Amino acid sequence: xxxxxxVIVGGGPAGLAAAISAYENGIKDILLLERxxxxxxLLNQCIHTGFGIExxxxxxxxxxxxxxxxxxxxxxxxxxISLRSFVxxxxxxxxxxxxKPGGLFxxxxxxxxxxxxxxxxxxxxxxxxxxxxxxxxSAGLAQKLINIEGLLPGKxxxxxxxxxxxxxxxxxxxLEGAEVKGIIEIQPTxxxxxxxxxxxxxxxxxxxxxxxxxxxxxxSDRVEKVSVAKVDEKMNEIAGTEFxxxxxxxxxxxxxxxxxxxxEMAGVIIDKRTNSPVSTEVNKTSVPxxxxxxxxYKVYDYxxxxxxxxxxxxKMAAEYIKGLD
Amino acid sequence: xxxxxxxxxxxxxxVLSVDIESSKAKDVKGAKCPKGVIYAQAEVENPTRxxxxxxxxxxxELRLVPVRTDKPIPxxxxxxxxxxxxxxRIRKPLKAGDTVFRNFLGLxxxxxxxxxxxxxx
Ligand code: SF4
Numbered sequence: 001x002x003x004x005x006x007v008i009v010g011g012g013p014a015g016l017a018a019a020i021s022a023y024e025n026g027i028k029d030i031l032l033l034e035r036x037x038x039x040x041x042l043l044n045q046c047i048h049t050g051f052g053i054e055x056x057x058x059x060x061x062x063x064x065x066x067x068x069x070x071x072x073x074x075x076x077x078x079x080x081i082s083l084r085s086f087v088x089x090x091x092x093x094x095x096x097x098x099x100k101p102g103g104l105f106x107x108x109x110x111x112x113x114x115x116x117x118x119x120x121x122x123x124x125x126x127x128x129x130x131x132x133x134x135x136x137x138s139a140g141l142a143q144k145l146i147n148i149e150g151l152l153p154g155k156x157x158x159x160x161x162x163x164x165x166x167x168x169x170x171x172x173x174x175l176e177g178a179e180v181k182g183i184i185e186i187q188p189t190x191x192x193x194x195x196x197x198x199x200x201x202x203x204x205x206x207x208x209x210x211x212x213x214x215x216x217x218x219x220s221d222r223v224e225k226v227s228v229a230k231v232d233e234k235m236n237e238i239a240g241t242e243f244x245x246x247x248x249x250x251x252x253x254x255x256x257x258x259x260x261x262x263x264e265m266a267g268v269i270i271d272k273r274t275n276s277p278v279s280t281e282v283n284k285t286s287v288p289x290x291x292x293x294x295x296x297y298k299v300y301d302y303x304x305x306x307x308x309x310x311x312x313x314x315k316m317a318a319e320y321i322k323g324l325d
Numbered sequence: 326x327x328x329x330x331x332x333x334x335x336x337x338x339x340v341l342s343v344d345i346e347s348s349k350a351k352d353v354k355g356a357k358c359p360k361g362v363i364y365a366q367a368e369v370e371n372p373t374r375x376x377x378x379x380x381x382x383x384x385x386e387l388r389l390v391p392v393r394t395d396k397p398i399p400x401x402x403x404x405x406x407x408x409x410x411x412x413x414r415i416r417k418p419l420k421a422g423d424t425v426f427r428n429f430l431g432l433x434x435x436x437x438x439x440x441x442x443x444x445x446x
Contacts, residue, residue, distance in 0.1 A: 040440075047377045047391040047439065053335050061377055063391050063440035067421040070441075147379055150388045175378065175407050194331045194338035199374060203400065302336065 002107045005029040005321050007096060009087050009262070010115035012041020013303050014294020014310040016069040018113045019079050021314025027321055028078045031107060033085040033098055039073070040066030041117060042140070043303065045147045048168055050195075054304035065303060090266040094289060110324055111289045111317040114263055115310065118256040118295040120165075128160065128252075130217030133224070139165040139253035143172070152176055154249025158226050159183045160214050164192035166253025171200035181245050183208040184228055186235055191255075214250075215242065223250055258296045266290065274298070283313040291317050330368055332361040341365050373397035376406050377439070380425065382415045384445055390415045391439045392425060398432055406430055418443045 006027050008015045011034030019032050038044060043051070046062030053059055056068070073079055082100060089097035095108045120138040137145075137153055143165060145151045155178050159166045162185040170180045183201065188210050190197050201208055215227040215237065230241035257275045264270050269278040269286040276298050277285040283293045293313035294306045326346075332339045337357060343365045344352040350369040353362045367373055375397050379389035398406060409430060419425065419438045426436035 044391075044440065047379065047393075049375055049377060049393065050336065059335075059375075061391065061393055061439045064421055067439075067441060147391065148387075148389065150379070150381065175376075175403065177407075193336050194340075195333035195336065198331045199333045203374070 001095070002105070004031050004107055004109040006031070006111050006113065006317055007094075007107055007109035008032045008113045008115060009096070010034065010041065010117060010294070010296070011036070011039040011081065011083075012115065012117050012294065013043055013066065013069065013306050014117065014296070014313075015041070015113070015115035016066070016073055017307045017310035018115055018291075018293050018314040018317070020069065020073055020076065021311040022113070022318045023076050023079055023314075025315045025318035027318045030079045031109070032073075032079060032081050033087060033096075034081065034083050035086040037083050039070045039081065039083075045140070045144045046168075047147050048172075051303050054302065055307050062303075069307075087262055090262045092267050092287075094266070111291070111321050113291045113293060113313055113317050114260070114296055115292075115294045115313075116259045116262065116296045118258050118299050120252075121255045121257060122252065128214055128217060130226075131219055133217070133219035133222050135219065135223035135248055136217065136250045136252065139163070139169045139251045142169055142249075142251050146172055146176060152178060154178060154223075154247075156181055156247040157249045157251060158214075158245050158247045159251045159253055161185060161253040161255070162187075162190040162192055162197075162208065163253040163255055164196050166251060167192045167196040167200040169251060169253070170206050171204060174204045174206065178249075180204070180206045181247055182206070182228070184212050184214050184226075185210050186213045186231060187211075213237065217250055218244075223248055226250060256295065256299045258299060260292070260296055263287075263290060263292065268292075282309055283316055289317075289320055291320075328369070330365055332356060332364050334360045334364050343369060345369055367397075372400040374400050374403065376403055378407065378410050380410060380413045380415050380436075382442060384416055385418060386443045386445050387440075390419070390425070390442050392436045393439055394429065394434050395424075395437050396434045398430070398434060402430060402432070410436075415442070 043062035043066040051060045051065040085098045085100040087098045094112045157180045218225045225244045225246045229237045283291045293310040328343045330341045342354045350366040353365040377393045420441045423438045424435045
């Protein structure tokens with residue numbers, strides 16, 4: 001078993017900021033585990049602009065924002081970066097087991113920072129009835145397919161929910177030659193930023209239906225159409241307002257939830273409603289020495305705030321480790 | 326004529342009220358910073374947007390290279406720009422910030438890579 005002062009799980013914006021900050025606060029024995037082959041996390045697929053306005057006072061794309069921290073961390077030789085390293089087990093004493101090409105490894109750190117990010121809510125979590133054909137994607141998965149893999153998931157798209165990722169994907173699909181036939185939002189206003197309604201939806205004349213919901217998804221092998229209706233204030237369908245939109249693809253953009261299954265395994269108390277750790281102070285959990293930062297602590301609106309709070313997590317972990325001596 | 330616009334320059338999304346006279350923005354109200362006034366003027370006279378997209382890579386570690394225009398381009402040229410972007414192939418490794426295409430569409434702007442892409446491993 002290898003021992004370390006600090007292990008950080010996750011090489012996205014939170015993990016990168018926490019690692020650099022822990023190093024700057026005097027911790028030199030750091031291991032960062034990232035499951036992907038690259039650092040940067042979700043920022044790599046967010047190729048649009050809008051990042052860094054607060055933190056860098058510049059308008060950057062996601063990959064550019066990540067690149068600033070990747071360059072910095074690669075210059076710090078005492079932070080060991082282990083890519084393609086997937087943590088499968090976390091014990092109460094902070095012992096981590098992870099898979100990496102070549103085998104299964106264990107490491108026990110004195111302090112642990114979990115920066116595992118969040119995942120998308122699925123169709124199952126918002127209860128959209130209908131069949132289960134191919135062609136239903138979460139908005140973030142579609143983003144990865146288009147921006148990283150170079151695959152266009154469909155040609156005629158309906159987007160459920162008006163979260164920012166959905167709005168941004170409406171523009172991306174349109175620019176790539178697909179037709180976005182509508183965005184269906186059950187609330188009376190957008191859940192995303194107004195600027196995204198302007199530059200991603202109105203710019204391209206994409207219809208956005210507020211106070212509407214998808215009643216049913218149709219199709220046997222592939223999505224064929226969705227049925228939509230207007231809703232009243234209680235979100236109940238108004239009789240006689242139903243109509244169909246033909247499409248081959250449905251994107252679900254209904255929000256994000258923190259990913260915290262690993263710390264739960266180690267006995268950290270999780271709020272079942274939000275999937276965040278129960279916490280008295282930002283980045284802290286019910287287990288001393290296990291910190292959580294970034295979107296796995298709570299879903300943030302801006303990556304700039306993730307950076308700032310994760311830097312604090314790095315500092316808190318450094319102080320915790322120094323306190324053990 | 327008076328028009329209401331949402332400034333897209335930052336996430337605050339100020340709602341701007343613009344007085345338009347002979348296709349020019351005369352008076353802009355509601356901007357929390359000077360960028361909003363410049364945005365409103367451009368939006369009335371010649372709306373522009375920064376375009377972000379991806380270029381196909383060949384023989385590199387990633388399939389795609391994410392790029393952006395280094396300055397906003399006219400909104401009406403967005404689809405023409407996408408057509409050109411589909412034709413470009415990147416064969417040499419590059420770093421974030423490298424210029425990959427100069428004077429794109431003859432608009433006097435450049436395409437900039439936004440991510441480091443190395444050789445295929
Ligand atoms: S006017 Fe300034 S503060 Fe308001 S949205 Fe535009 S850039 Fe942001």
